[in-house]
Amino acid sequence: MASRALILVEGSPRGMGLLFVQAAKRLGLHPITLSADPARYDYLAAESIETIRVDTDNLDALIHECSRLRANYDIAGITSAWHPVCATVGKLCRYFDLPGPNPASIERCCDKFTQRQVLAEAGVPIPAYRLATNAMDVESSAAEIGLPVVLKPAEGSGSVGVRLCRNVDELAEHTTYLFGGQHIWRSSPRILVEEFAQGPLYWADIMGDQMIGIGTADCGPPPHFVCRECTIPAPLTNDEHERIAEVSLSCLRALGLGWGPTGIEFRWTKRGPVVIEVNPRLHGTPTPQLIHLAHGVDLITEHIKLVIGDEWNLRRRLSQTAAARFLVADRDGILDWIDGDSRAAAIPGIAEVKFYIESETPIVRKGDIRDCIGHVIAASPGFTETEAILQRAVDLIDWSITPFQS
Template identity: 75%
Template structure:
């Protein structure tokens, strides 16, 4: 009998890709990663997981490779932990007659303007928004909506290129950044200009039509890099029901009835307003937090769905789980970072992970890549979880030497010596 295999298209350096591999192995599957550059995922080489180099932006190349693998393995399912490849996953699953997401729905959802249109048409509360293709469009859209506004790429994830602009100068500055060649576009360079929905943020994890958990999330402007997640959010029953109803309306409006989804809302003066619907499982450490809080292994249950087996989201406990992300406050060279071992040894700390080492250049980008580490804590008590997390965070410290300014660089070089043209060779 052929070995059952799970094909993973690309991975995730932050950890979710490894979670999928480990969960696949626990389920008796042989995980195979297809990647344009397998070397970028350190965990593949470290544990000698099977990986195959293939152009993952080329659907035909992926079909050929999956067909070739099908001659050796019983391909039970195909999936990915990355949103950028989720529509491709849907197309592959359709081609090979495997369970998977609707690629058309995924593509519409990942295009933020189309997502906004579909949600608004279905009566889902969303911020005021406009689509802009150039600086003049951005300027007029910001004037129509009223400052402050959020300016973001129409396609993207991880807060890449997203910024709160409080005045006209910041609007112009960020427009120049997005259109000036520094931002890497995943599609045509189109921007979304949005009303700034102020209020506490809540993130939901949904599988099929079941809300698994609601987290309180702290995203600090102007770039909205997440600083903390905590499950469960402190909500009344009515508030929880209202958020859950709106979230399920989102899935219906977007045609996302299959698989996992991650939904972000803010509770504003007019109630819950949907910020974004992501048609895939949230990245690490959200799956670990959900498992610590509720005893539900989202990654394993998603894989069961992918391979057509019975899945179960029944909660096995009701704990509080929280994550804090370590984010530097300046650019420069990381001199040292320590305290992680002491933090990891604390009772109630579930994970301490550093993403950088000493002497690493720190260049903040205003998105998820700014994180230099994360700490997870969990316990039956909310007060204990929060106190444990804070004590663990306080144990970790680091030092960053800012990069020298242009003036400092010139000064360090000293005066420039010139050689007189009339000087003899031995005098030069």
């Protein structure tokens, strides 16, 4: 009998891809990764994962490889841990008659301008916004909305290219950065100019139409939006939880989502919860680990069950507080050393200490997720205790960065 294979289109260099591979193996599946550059993911070799080099932007090439694989494997499902190929995965699933998301809904959601339009038409609370395709558009849009504004590419993730512009100089500087060739675009440059929604940041993870959990996050100092810490569950009243859940389901209905995972980010403003972004996928690491520690729900395993047509189980088995602190580079330069991970990991309540980079790695901060050089995860029965455990562990970690010579 042919092995049941799970096809993974691309991977994830910061742990998400590895979690998918490990979950697939636990479910008795044979994971196969299709990637334009398999060398990007060091865990593939470490885990002896079968890989095939293929242009993952080319749907026909992917169909060809999957058809070829069907001669030797029973393809149980196709999925991905990498956001740019989510719509392509949906199209592959449709072609091979496998469970998967609606590719049209995914594409509508991944275009942030279209997403904004759809949510606005449905009456979902969002920041005021304009679309800009040149510097003059940016300037006039910012004048209409009023400073400060957030400039962000109309596609992408991880806060790449996103910046708060508090005055005309910052606005001009970041406009030049985005349109001047420094930012890498996958398509024609389009910028969203948005009202700066001020208030605490929350995030929600949903599977199908079921709310799995609501967490809170803290970003570093402006003008960037680099996440420093995230915690679940968020300390919300019943009314606040209900309002976020209600807005979340409104997003799903408006965007035609509701199959598989959805991650939504909010700011709690004077208007209540305002939607910052809807992502038709799981939030990246370490969010799945936090949900597993806090609620006992393994989102990645349950997602794969859905992908292969098995019945999932989203019942909560735990009631803890889990939190992650990101280690963020404090300067540009060469990382001389980073240590303290074994001492931090030995503290009771610490679930994971992970460094993303090694010694001698050059660091050039971008003001986005790429500035993070590691994370620490803690869990305990209560919020205060988890915070104390996390702080004790982070205090044991240190590193040295030698600035570049000018």
